[in-house]
Amino acid sequence: xxxxxxxxxxxxxxxxxxxxxxxxxxxxxxxxxxxxxxxxxxxxxxxxxxxxxxxxxxxxxxxxxxxxxxxxxxxxxxxxxxxxxxxxxxxxxxxxxxxxxxxxxxxxxxxxxxxxxxxxxxxxxxxxxxxxxxxxxxxxxxxxxxxxxxxxxxxxxxxxxxxxxxxxxxxxxxxxxxxxxxxxxxxxxxxxxxxxxxxxxxxxxxxxxxxxxxxxxxxxxxxxxxxxxxxxxxxxxxxxxxxxxxxxxxxxxxxxxxxxxxxxxxx
Numbered sequence: 001x002x003x004x005x006x007x008x009x010x011x012x013x014x015x016x017x018x019x020x021x022x023x024x025x026x027x028x029x030x031x032x033x034x035x036x037x038x039x040x041x042x043x044x045x046x047x048x049x050x051x052x053x054x055x056x057x058x059x060x061x062x063x064x065x066x067x068x069x070x071x072x073x074x075x076x077x078x079x080x081x082x083x084x085x086x087x088x089x090x091x092x093x094x095x096x097x098x099x100x101x102x103x104x105x106x107x108x109x110x111x112x113x114x115x116x117x118x119x120x121x122x123x124x125x126x127x128x129x130x131x132x133x134x135x136x137x138x139x140x141x142x143x144x145x146x147x148x149x150x151x152x153x154x155x156x157x158x159x160x161x162x163x164x165x166x167x168x169x170x171x172x173x174x175x176x177x178x179x180x181x182x183x184x185x186x187x188x189x190x191x192x193x194x195x196x197x198x199x200x201x202x203x204x205x206x207x208x209x210x211x212x213x214x215x216x217x218x219x220x221x222x223x224x225x226x227x228x229x230x231x232x233x234x235x236x237x238x239x240x241x242x243x244x245x246x247x248x249x250x251x252x253x254x255x256x257x258x259x260x261x262x263x264x265x266x267x
């Protein structure tokens with residue numbers, strides 16, 4: 001069977017390394033490629049699939065577009081409006097989003113089992129996914145920290161629909177009250193000198209960046225003795241869930257993380 005990751009640009013993707021490692025572990029003679037694909041070409045591509053195609057990982061900028069091109073979708077996709085996984089079965093396309101449960105699993109692996117409050121840096125699609133993820137872990141309130149509040153409207157809608165009390169703060173005017181979890185969905189250098197104040201006001205830190213690692217925020221957390229979850233942890237856990245959806249077999253996130261680290265080291 002054939003699988004692939006779709007997106008643009010796609011050459012940097014670690015998905016091929018992880019999924020191929022999973023197939024080797026499971027003894028499956030499957031292939032997994034990286035396919036450069038623009039939004040305008042996605043619909044045509046999806047209508048021309050052969051019987052030997054089983055599924056796709058989907059990355060930027062296709063996550064939102066693909067959610068509108070499938071036959072069926074999970075509740076998470078319906079809530080978020082974007083998907084990172086497509087499974088092909090009997091010529092029908094089914095979409096899911098493993099970023100959300102992957103984030104929950106990555107947090108639990110690091111000992112973060114319950115989150116009542118979270119501060120999320122950023123207001124885009126990843127921030128929305130993380131807001132939904134913490135709602136699944138019992139969160140009651142979330143603070144979105146952005147430079148332009150108008151760009152956080154989508155994440156606010158997702159968080160409120162998940163039952164969270166939402167506040168929006170401006171990064172340059174931020175006052176840091178205590179939270180259970182600090183999540184960064186912004187570039188590594190975006191936090192600047194605020195990173196120490198942000199870290200000491202949180203019981204755990206989740207930085208979705210994975211390269212280069214460690215980020216300044218992660219380094220500050222480690223110095224402060226605050227548990228850190230990385231973007232690579234998220235990547236491995238969401239990929240393991242994708243493998244299970246596509247193959248029907250479970251695989252180890254730890255093994256996939258190792259394959260991703262080996263690929264990064266070889267670059």
